[in-house]
Amino acid sequence: MAEFVRLAGGRALQDQLFELGVEFPCGGASACGGCRVRLIDGEIPVTEGMRDALSEDELAAGWRLACQGQAVGTVTLDIEQWSAKILTDESKVSVEPAEGFGAVIDLGTTTLVVEVVDLETGDVVSVLTGLNPQGRHGSDVMSRIEFDLRHPGVLTALIRGALGAMVAQAAGGRLLREVLVCGNTVMHHLFCGESVEPLSHVPFASPALGARLFDGVELGWNGVGRVTLLGCAGGFVGSDLIAGLVACGMHEASAVMALMDLGTNGEIAVGNRERVVCASTAAGPAFEGGRIRMGMRAGDGAIDRVERDGCHVIGGGAAVGICGSGLVDAVAMWLDMGIVAPSGRFADAAKPRRLAGDVELSQADVRELQLAKGAIAAGLDLLRRRMGLEPDGISSIHLAGAFGNYVRVASARRIGLLPAWDVPVVAAGNSAVRGTRALLLSPSRREAILDGLLGRMEHVELAADAEFQEAFVENMLFPR
Amino acid sequence: MADLEELREAILNGDARRADSLTREAIAQGVEPLALINQSMVPAMDEAGRRFECEEYFVPELLLAARAMKAALEPLRPLLAATGARAAGKVVIGTVKGDLHDIGKNLVASLLEGGGFEVIDLGADVSPQKFIDAVTNSGANIVALSALLTVTMPSMRNTIEALKQAGLRDRVKVMVGGAPVTQQFADQIGADGYSENAPSAVALARRFAGSAA
Structure with missing residues (x-):
């Protein structure tokens, strides 16, 4: 099941691999070891940086850092752990029929989704996915900010160019009357060419949160009319979350519901049609397999389910690594079996525990999960209290994104990522793209929906909240 | 007994x-x-x-x-x-300007206190001037700077620069730490030391206190 690529020597491996989807979490500074690839054939000399980041065994098994690699002649590499399915959404939403075609774009920190939509029927006529080309300059929003401050304009040009090409390809010659783009605050600012400096320090308050209008021509996007970047809520909470609220109907609901997008930057909203509180919490990338020694995205070869009698591997082949849902499953099971204590400690701390094939989890991996789930659970808890609700006052929890699609709810409850009581949990899929499409297809109500939501929305800066810090530490522990 | x-x-x-x-x-x-x-x-x-x-x-x-x-x-x-027992040393500690994360800094402060140091904790989002004032008023011999965000790391450099300009740099040892901070970065900004985690920060402070005595 492995995915092999042959690369020519000469051109830097970093450049060639980036085009194939390998991520450079720290921006290629050889600081994180996150861009590991396995050498199958050929020669890539081991550098000092690789020795720091990888063990002798790993080097012997062919693991190298892509950011440091210089190939001597042609090499074959296994980049299986970087293949990923990007979540799209083509479900029906209500339509105010209009002539022509439009498009919606989910501008994610990691992935991009472009959908061309028939404005008459509401049908999605073509979908394209891709990786955000900014990814080679850092995988999270903070490293993008840092890069943009040092190299102004580079990321803006990159994303406008990449999306323009995708839009042209997806449109296939059709004229697009209107394009709506959703994304978090940093993606919004970088696309618009706004300064990200205010987002680089407390209180993370940018004056440029509003919606922005462009003409296709000024972006260099041929055959495209108006392009709208939807407005942000505050802090790092952007229009992707707002669109998600529209998709799950929070703006019309009388009962209080929660929407959680568990990416690298966890975004959470709790509310109903009266009031919404939202926050972002730096959960870290554990739910996407990041910072986990054998972690990977939910693609072929990833262990996505763990049970006492074995593991399930996406694609059915041999296990290559483990994705977020598999990690949650494994720890939930080990808690039940007493192999992991509620403190997070392995009964036998020294040894990593094997799951399937060569895939194992170490004590440090469990600690990463504790940090990630602690941040999310504490964030939800704090927002619920801000709404003045009892723990059972939330009527449903919607989980956006790939992790929300794959994770087993019982396991998420067992580790304390979700509340222990049986609140209904809904996998919301790519709610950002669905909500954006709903907005595209209801032009007469769009402004009222967005203004209404933004007007009722309160952004809570969690890092500034002493209560949050306390809750964060408490929630690092697993339930008994 | x-x-x-x-x-x-x-x-x-x-x-x-x-x-x-x-x-x-x-x-x-x-x-x-x-x-x-x-x-x-x-x-x-x-x-x-x-x-x-x-x-x-x-x-x-x-x-x-x-x-x-x-x-x-x-x-x-x-x-x-x-x-009138003397502390092992006096430490002024804080999370640098622009950064609010203080769980790690609190841990270091507590461990230092547990290790016999007198600790002046300035909290989070601390300006260079506040560090200068605290060093001046307390006569501290160690300054500990924390940052959790890559984007607030430059504040560490600014704080060290400010200590220099205030003529205090030679009176104190400066130690830095926090998730994105590395030994390399510590060297670049002219810090005296870096520690990877809270316990090793105490060991580092002890070395500084020993060399200062």
């Missing part, structure tokens, strides 16, 4: 109430405050740090131990002041 071993255990287990009552008992029985610190508290926090480093303890256990240690230290403070 109060059981110093029992006090050590109470701190290690994060039992603040028991740590407090054991300390009071020991004082009533006439145990020397310095003996309590050196034979119970310092070893307890050293052990907690050791367990953290070998991944037996995680942030919650380390914080609980630090709280228990603080509870035990409280009844000793007036006695220590009266004896």
Whole structure:
């Protein structure tokens, strides 16, 4: 099941691999070891940086850092752990029929989704996915900010160019009357060419949160009319979350519901049609397999389910690594079996525990999960209290994104990522793209929906909240 | 005779109430405050740090131990002041300007206190001027800077620059830490030391205090 690529020597491996989807979490500074690839054939000399980041065994098994690699002649590499399915959404939403075609774009920190939509029927006529080309300059929003401050304009040009090409390809010659783009605050600012400096320090308050209008021509996007970047809520909470609220109907609901997008930057909203509180919490990338020694995205070869009698591997082949849902499953099971204590400690701390094939989890991996789930659970808890609700006052929890699609709810409850009581949990899929499409297809109500939501929305800066810090530490522990 | 071993255990287990009552008992029985610190508290926090480093303890256990240690230290403070006992060193600590994350910084502050240092904790989002004022007023010999965000790391450089310009740089050792900080970065900005985690920050401060004495 492995995915092999042959690369020519000469051109830097970093450049060639980036085009194939390998991520450079720290921006290629050889600081994180996150861009590991396995050498199958050929020669890539081991550098000092690789020795720091990888063990002798790993080097012997062919693991190298892509950011440091210089190939001597042609090499074959296994980049299986970087293949990923990007979540799209083509479900029906209500339509105010209009002539022509439009498009919606989910501008994610990691992935991009472009959908061309028939404005008459509401049908999605073509979908394209891709990786955000900014990814080679850092995988999270903070490293993008840092890069943009040092190299102004580079990321803006990159994303406008990449999306323009995708839009042209997806449109296939059709004229697009209107394009709506959703994304978090940093993606919004970088696309618009706004300064990200205010987002680089407390209180993370940018004056440029509003919606922005462009003409296709000024972006260099041929055959495209108006392009709208939807407005942000505050802090790092952007229009992707707002669109998600529209998709799950929070703006019309009388009962209080929660929407959680568990990416690298966890975004959470709790509310109903009266009031919404939202926050972002730096959960870290554990739910996407990041910072986990054998972690990977939910693609072929990833262990996505763990049970006492074995593991399930996406694609059915041999296990290559483990994705977020598999990690949650494994720890939930080990808690039940007493192999992991509620403190997070392995009964036998020294040894990593094997799951399937060569895939194992170490004590440090469990600690990463504790940090990630602690941040999310504490964030939800704090927002619920801000709404003045009892723990059972939330009527449903919607989980956006790939992790929300794959994770087993019982396991998420067992580790304390979700509340222990049986609140209904809904996998919301790519709610950002669905909500954006709903907005595209209801032009007469769009402004009222967005203004209404933004007007009722309160952004809570969690890092500034002493209560949050306390809750964060408490929630690092697993339930008994 | 109060059981110093029992006090050590109470701190290690994060039992603040028991740590407090054991300390009071020991004082009533006439145990020397310095003996309590050196034979119970310092070893307890050293052990907690050791367990953290070998991944037996995680942030919650380390914080609980630090709280228990603080509870035990409280009844000793007036006695220590009266004896004029000298701290191992004086540390001004804070999370640098622009950054609000202070769990890691709080851990370091607690462990330093447990390690016998006098700690002046300036909190989070601390401006260079506040560090300068605190060093000037307290006569501290160590400054500890924390940052959790890559984008606030430049504030560490600015703080060190400001200490230079205020003519204080030679009077203090500057140590830096936090998730994105590396030894390389510490060298670049002219810090005297870097530590990867809270327990090793205490070891580093001890080295500085030793060299300053």
